[in-house]
Amino acid sequence: IPNTDKSSGYQRDYEYVRLGTLSLLAAIDLLSGEAVPLVSETHKSSDFVTFLKKLDEKYPKGDIIRIILDNHFAHISKETQEYLNTISGRFEFVFTPKHGSWLNMIESFFSKMTKQMLRGIRVKTKQELEERIYQYFEEINREPVVYHWKYKMDEISEAEASSI
Numbered sequence: 001i002p003n004t005d006k007s008s009g010y011q012r013d014y015e016y017v018r019l020g021t022l023s024l025l026a027a028i029d030l031l032s033g034e035a036v037p038l039v040s041e042t043h044k045s046s047d048f049v050t051f052l053k054k055l056d057e058k059y060p061k062g063d064i065i066r067i068i069l070d071n072h073f074a075h076i077s078k079e080t081q082e083y084l085n086t087i088s089g090r091f092e093f094v095f096t097p098k099h100g101s102w103l104n105m106i107e108s109f110f111s112k113m114t115k116q117m118l119r120g121i122r123v124k125t126k127q128e129l130e131e132r133i134y135q136y137f138e139e140i141n142r143e144p145v146v147y148h149w150k151y152k153m154d155e156i157s158e159a160e161a162s163s164i
Contacts, residue, residue: 019126025051033144037137039130045079066092068104
């Protein structure tokens with residue numbers, strides 16, 4: 001009899017083979033709703049710099065690119081800072097507080113992606129997983145959804161603002 005207790009974790013059959021992991025870096029353009037992905041084998045500073053270069057190429061020169069980030073070491077590493085120094089003023093980073101990932105929209109996006117596309121799938125290779133992830137981004141970017149903020153900061157009280 002299969003275990004139907006949801007608290008017991010995932011059930012895997014004897015054929016399951018763990019192939020390793022991939023890292024996904026992504027950003028959501030708040031003006032267009034487009035999601036920009038980068039899948040890599042690791043989650044190191046060099047991967048983050050590659051992602052920043054991808055964003056740098058995507059947007060017109062002269063625009064400032066503002067990014068909300070968590071406190072992962074790769075975001076503040078020496079390698080990242082060296083790259084940022086070569087394009088001074090191009091990026092502005094806003095860091096969420098420790099344990100404040102819920103403040104970053106991309107975390108909600110990752111949760112939605114997990115529920116819609118990743119949960120329960122089987123892949124034969126990491127390459128197949130990478131292809132599925134990029135396909136998911138292509139599909140959602142066909143009809144991107146622009147997030148509309150519910151509050152205007154100048155219209156809410158200080159008590160409401162402190163709880164946001």
